[in-house]
Amino acid sequence: MNAAAHSQDRIKHAFLWPAFLIVLLISLFPLIYALSVSFQTMRLVPPTPPRFVGVSNYADVLVSARFWGSVWTTAIIVFASVALQYVIGFALALALHHNVPGAALYRVTFLLPMFLAPVCVALIARMIFHPVVGPVNDLFTFLGAPNIPFLTQPKLALAVLVTIEVWQWTPFVVLLMLAGLQGLPAEVFEAARVDNIPAWRRFRDITFPMLLPLSVAVVFIRLIEGFKIIDTVFVLTGGGPGTSTETVTLYAYNEGFKKFNIGMTSALSFVFLVVIILFGTVYLAAAQRLTRKYA
C-alpha cells in the first residue's frame, strides 16, 4: 500500500467522528448522569443536597398507582391508534396503488398531516371538538343529538386522542405501504390474474404475506414512536380530567417540572426505557416467528 492510499484510509475518521462525537455527547453522556441521579434524592425547589438512596426512587415508581395509570393510558392510545392506522393506511395505499381516479391529488394531501406539529394538530382538534363553537358538535346538533363534552369526559377524551393520532400518522403507513406495494414483482400478479384468482384471495394469499415483513417494521416504528406521545396530550387535555389521560412522558414531565423531583423523574424515565426495550424485544421475536410461519 502506498502512502497516499494509506492516508486516504485514515480520512474515514474525519468523516465519521464529528457525527459520532455529537451523538455520544448529547445522548450517551447525559444518560450516564441521569442514571447516577436516579439513585439519589435530588430536588431543585427547595434545593436539597443530593443524597444516595439506592433503589428507593425505583421502588416509589413501581408502587405508584399514577405511574401504572399512565402506562395503561399510553398503551390504550398507542395500540388502538396503531391498529387503526395500519388498517386504514394499508387500505388507502392499496387504493392509491391501483390508481383510483385523482391519485395524484391524494398523494400530497394524504402526506400532509404527518408534517404538521402535533401541537398544532391538538389545537385544531380542540377547536373542532369544542362543545359550543366546534363543527363536530354542530353536526351532532344538526342530527338532533345532544352536545357532547368531548374533552372533559375521560373515555371521550381518550377517543379524541386516538382519533388525532390516527389522523396524523396514517400517512406514514400509507407512504411506506405504498412504496412496498410498488416494489412487489408484477409477474406474480399477472399470473394470478391469468388464473382468475379473485381479488380478495390475491390480497390474502399474495399481497399480504409478501408485505408482512414490511408491515411488521411499519407497525414497530409506529408503536415505538407512539409511546413517546406527550405534546398532543399536553395541549388537548393536559392529562385531565384528573390524571385520566396522562401518558408516561407527561407524568415524567409533571413529576420533574411541577414537583421538581429530579431523582424520581430520572428513575421513571429509566423504568420506561426498560419497558420499551423489553416490549421491543418481545415484539421482534414474535414478529420473526410470524413471518417465518408465513414464508
Added chain:
Amino acid sequence: MENRSYRALGLFFSLFWLFLCLFPLWWVFVTAFKPPLAVSQGATYLPFIDFQPTLQAFRDAFSGQRGDFLNPILSSVYVSITATALSVFLGSMAAYALVRFEFRVRLLSGVIFGIVAIGGFILLTSVYGMRVPYALVIVLVVGLPVAILANRLPLPGPVMTNQDVTFWFVSQRMFPPIVSAFAIFLLYSESNKVGLRLLDSFPGLVLAYTAFGLPFAIWLMRDFFQTVPIEVEEAAQVDDIGRMRIFFQIVLPMAKPGLVATAMIVLAFIWNEFLFALLLTSSKWQTLPILLAGQNSSRGDEWWAISVATLISIVPMIVVAAILGRMMRSGLLSGSIK
C-alpha cells in the same frame, strides 16, 4: 365486475379520507379570518356567506400587543435551519464513511469505554465532588483514547462492523425522548451553573437538535449514497484527487435530490419538535411549538388568534410536504425503506 366494485369502494374511501384530511385545515384557515363574533356564536363555515372575513387577527398578532409572536418564530427559524444544515452536513459525511469505508470496532473496547466513563464519572463527582460538566470532559478526554488504543489490541470478543455502527446511530431514536431530554436538561443546567450557558440558549438548542436529527440524516443518506455509482469516484482516485474533494465536488452534487429530501424530513422533525424545546428553553429561545402550546391557557377561547399562530407553523410544512410529495412521485423515496 368484481374489480369495478373494489375500485368504487377504493375511490369512495379515498374521497372520504381526503375530506377528513382537508376539513381541519380548512377550519383553521377560515377561523384565522373570522371576526370574534363569528367564532363565539357557534360554528360558521363559509367566508362571505356565513361571516365577513377580516385581517384583524393577523394585524393583532404582528403588532405585538398581545404577547410576543415574532421572537418565537424567529428563534424557531434560526434554530431549525442551523440544526438541519448541521445534521444533514455531518450526517451525510458519516453516512458516506459508512458506505465507502470499513469500520471495525471491538465490542470489548466499547465496554472498556463504558466502564472508564461511568466509573470515572461516578468517582469524580461523588468521591471528589467535582462539578458535573468538568467531570464529563475529563472522562471523555480519558475514556476515548483508552478505547481507541484498546481497539488496536487483538482483544477477544465480537467485532462490530458498519452495520452495527449504523444501528447504534439509529437506535438513539428508539429511546423514549424523555430519557435523553431530561438528562440533557440536567446536564445543561449544571453547565449553566459553571458559566457555560446552554440552557435556554442558541448553541444548546442547536446542539441538542443536531444530535436529534443526525440519526435520521445518517439513515436516509446512507441509502442515497449506496445508489451513487462507485466508478466515478474510482476514476477520480486514479487521478489522485483527495477523498474530501471527491466527496464535496463529486459525490454530494450527485446525491442532491437525496440531500433535499433528507433536509426536508429533518427540518420537519425539528420545526415541529416539542419536548426538547419545552425542557431546554424558558424564555429567550422559546420556539413556535412552545408558544402554541401556551396559547390555549393564555388566550382561552380566542380561536381566531390561535388559528393565526397555528397557520404560521403549518404553512412552511405544507411547502415541505408538497416538495416531498413530488419527489415521492418520481420514486425517490421508495429506495429508503429497505
